[in-house]
Amino acid sequence: MTVQRMDNVAVVVDDLPAAVAFFLALGLELEGEAEIEGLFADHTVGLDGVRSAIAMMRTPDGNSRLELTKYHHPAPIGAGPAAPNTLGLHRVMFAVDDIDATIARLRPHGAELLGEVARYEDSYRLCNLRGPAGIIVALAEQIG
Structure with a gap:
């Protein structure tokens, strides 16, 4: 199976x-x-x-x-926001067509960049941000 x-x-x-x-x-x-x-x-x-x-x-x-x-x-157990190198589920990533516009839409909902938008070669613009319940949400914009 x-x-x-x-x-x-x-x-x-x-x-x-x-x-x-x-x-x-x-x-x-x-x-x-x-x-x-x-x-x-x-x-x-x-x-x-x-x-x-x-x-x-x-x-x-x-x-x-x-x-x-x-x-x-039962009541949820608070764990606090995990750092990017915490063992376990690391993050959830979404492909987006415009990373800057997406970040701008998410900021009013509490999104905070963990670093900055970075470029990976001529292929992607990437970032990690803090989302609901402290989870890490990654964004990837294909550029090449």
Whole structure:
């Protein structure tokens, strides 16, 4: 048996509407929202009494999805923003057509550059920024 595809990446957030607004500003589309609870949720994630709200965001090409999750119960555990060299999930990267315009759209939603926009040879302009719940969101603009 082989993997068919990567279905989604999930990010736990404390403010679901703000996270949805951030990723809408980035250019993702809201696929749907749902309240999640019950034994299937408890069994799936390995916690008791799960009550959460999710928003499924989809890239415009329809090939990738980002699940934003707000836990009502049990309460989320605060981890703080990770540094780029922290073990574990590093970042989520999106290809954009105009990196400067994208950054400008995301700043009102709390985005902060971790460094600066850098050029990789004659191929890409790249940057890392801090997004919802402290996650690192990388942007890549192909230039060559």
